[in-house]
Amino acid sequence: MMELETERLILRPWKFEDAPRLFELASVPEIGERAGWPPHKSVEESEEVIRTAFASDTVWAIVQKSDGQIIGCTGYMLADEVNIPCGAKERIAGYWIGKNYWNQGFCTESLMLVIRHAFDESRLSALVSSHFVDNPASGRVLEKCGFKYIPGLFYDENLHTGKAHPMRVLRLENTNK
């Protein structure tokens, strides 16, 4: 799996030993409630997430170069668990940043790199992403990265609240194809 690098960040695979740090970041309720999953309840749960959902060639830990700390997660994946339109040569982009690090451009900086990887290395034709309507910061990140809004509302179960929650869907075409 490839490590990626920007001016301030390194994107690298998750390691089992990252579980305590993942727990520290992902147990804060404001992360999962906006991304649609329940906050982590134990380091063991974080270990399990690293062993399963994060064990992918296209899911990266976002590491801040200045202190070597993980500050979030980014990547792209198959659309098997989300209710949004996504073709065979397309993937869903997903990301979150630890609360103490919001609004410093880290998500945008890392997602731009992920987009380049998806289009240059994986030769995907598009990335699709969605965000809850009451989480505009995520929509702003997608727009800054060039994603275009697909008109209409989509609904997905928010695993945090158990309720169907309205989402906006955005899409970025690979224009080099």
Ligand SMILES: CC(C)(COP(=O)(O)OP(=O)(O)OC[C@H]1O[C@@H](n2cnc3c(N)ncnc32)[C@H](O)[C@@H]1OP(=O)(O)O)[C@@H](O)C(=O)NCCC(=O)NCCS
């Ligand atoms: C959404 C999230 C990933 C953004 O990460 P980030 O590193 O803060 O993003 P950036 O700093 O690159 O950009 C954030 C943008 O949103 C804007 N923003 C922040 N709060 C906002 C709000 N309430 N309304 C509108 N825009 C907002 C910021 O001003 C910034 O835009 P700008 O550069 O034009 O000023 C982060 O807030 C997060 O992890 N949230 C919880 C989990 C989550 O929502 N994941 C995505 C699920 S779809």
